[in-house]
Amino acid sequence: MELQYPNVSEAECRLFYREQDHAQGRKILRVLMWLSFPLMYIDFMVFGDSRLFQILSGLRIALFAFSFWMLHAVARDPSTEKFEKFLYGWAILALVVQLMANALCTPRFLGYFFLDAWLCLVVPVVLPLRLSHIRQIVIGFFVCAVALALFKTEPRSAEQLSLVAVLLLSVYAGQSITSFLFRYRSRLLSAELELQRKENTDAVTGVANRREFLRVADNELQRHTRLGKPLSLMILDLDQLKQINLSYGPGSGDMVLVEVSKRIARATRNYDCLARYGTEAFSVLLPEAPFEVAKQIAARTRSTIVAMPVAASGKQLRVSATVGVITMVEGDTLESMLRRAEDALNTAKHAAEESLEFSETING
Numbered sequence: 001m002e003l004q005y006p007n008v009s010e011a012e013c014r015l016f017y018r019e020q021d022h023a024q025g026r027k028i029l030r031v032l033m034w035l036s037f038p039l040m041y042i043d044f045m046v047f048g049d050s051r052l053f054q055i056l057s058g059l060r061i062a063l064f065a066f067s068f069w070m071l072h073a074v075a076r077d078p079s080t081e082k083f084e085k086f087l088y089g090w091a092i093l094a095l096v097v098q099l100m101a102n103a104l105c106t107p108r109f110l111g112y113f114f115l116d117a118w119l120c121l122v123v124p125v126v127l128p129l130r131l132s133h134i135r136q137i138v139i140g141f142f143v144c145a146v147a148l149a150l151f152k153t154e155p156r157s158a159e160q161l162s163l164v165a166v167l168l169l170s171v172y173a174g175q176s177i178t179s180f181l182f183r184y185r186s187r188l189l190s191a192e193l194e195l196q197r198k199e200n201t202d203a204v205t206g207v208a209n210r211r212e213f214l215r216v217a218d219n220e221l222q223r224h225t226r227l228g229k230p231l232s233l234m235i236l237d238l239d240q241l242k243q244i245n246l247s248y249g250p251g252s253g254d255m256v257l258v259e260v261s262k263r264i265a266r267a268t269r270n271y272d273c274l275a276r277y278g279t280e281a282f283s284v285l286l287p288e289a290p291f292e293v294a295k296q297i298a299a300r301t302r303s304t305i306v307a308m309p310v311a312a313s314g315k316q317l318r319v320s321a322t323v324g325v326i327t328m329v330e331g332d333t334l335e336s337m338l339r340r341a342e343d344a345l346n347t348a349k350h351a352a353e354e355s356l357e358f359s360e361t362i363n364g
Helices: 010-016 018-034 036-047 051-076 080-104 111-126 131-152 157-200 210-227 241-248 250-267 291-306 334-363
Strands: 231-238 273-276 281-287 310-312 315-317 321-327
Touching (some): 010 018, 018 051, 018 080, 036 051, 080 111, 111 157, 210 281, 231 334, 241 250, 250 281
Antiparallel strands (some): 231 321, 310 315
């Protein structure tokens, strides 16, 4: 059975492979830049030491100089937009120079047409540009090359048809290879992102797992310590989950966990980090929340959980929870915050048990 992965947009794909594309673009640019000198030799063989050769040599040297300057400019400022803008302009300029060489040569010389076909095949494959930009460049170059093939060659239909067919085949092959490479990279990225999601997500509830929570919490602790802002942590433990699993089966317990995670997400803020902390416990990191705000969020969360029963296995199951809340103090580490939050949770559990025992004694 074929695995299904979430779709990845072209923007996401280009962002993920940005450094790789930049390195490839610089390498290709260096190769094509030094290719100007062999092309100048071909120009000399075609035009001799004429004024046309001098014009084309000047254009190729200008293209070489522009390429050299662009490499240094991109090295100083490697932003994606600037790199794409320069590379897009360079590709247009290079193809225009090649079309001019083709237009100025004698009708009997067909070597440039084969070079045009090679460019139609290679340019879309090697240049890390947007697919829309590549199509614009290649199709425009193809139209101009076909026009030259029709008007420069002698009016022999077989020869003209052969040149057009070679150009068309080169364009089709280049675009097909480019589309295949894009699909391959997209599927590869999609599979990698899905693997990361599974590694960082709890399989039952779909929220972050403990490992991802620890990573995010450590980063947030460092950020809040540096900025001097309050950071709170809440650990919530479900009281009856073990009994539900024993009475109705693990499937019912999983349904309770899923519903409770949704209720916690509704009760907390959209930028709070919710995670499955243990078998029966959830943890919520509360950025920029002082203790009073954290207590209000904890009370609202607990009220949301116990407000309505959870439908599972055809039954309405009542669920209650115990919450422990702490706020970061000076010198706190992630380990000390978690330890204090667990202590607060245990204290709340003992207080609830003592309250229940006291209530039963009064009733008795």
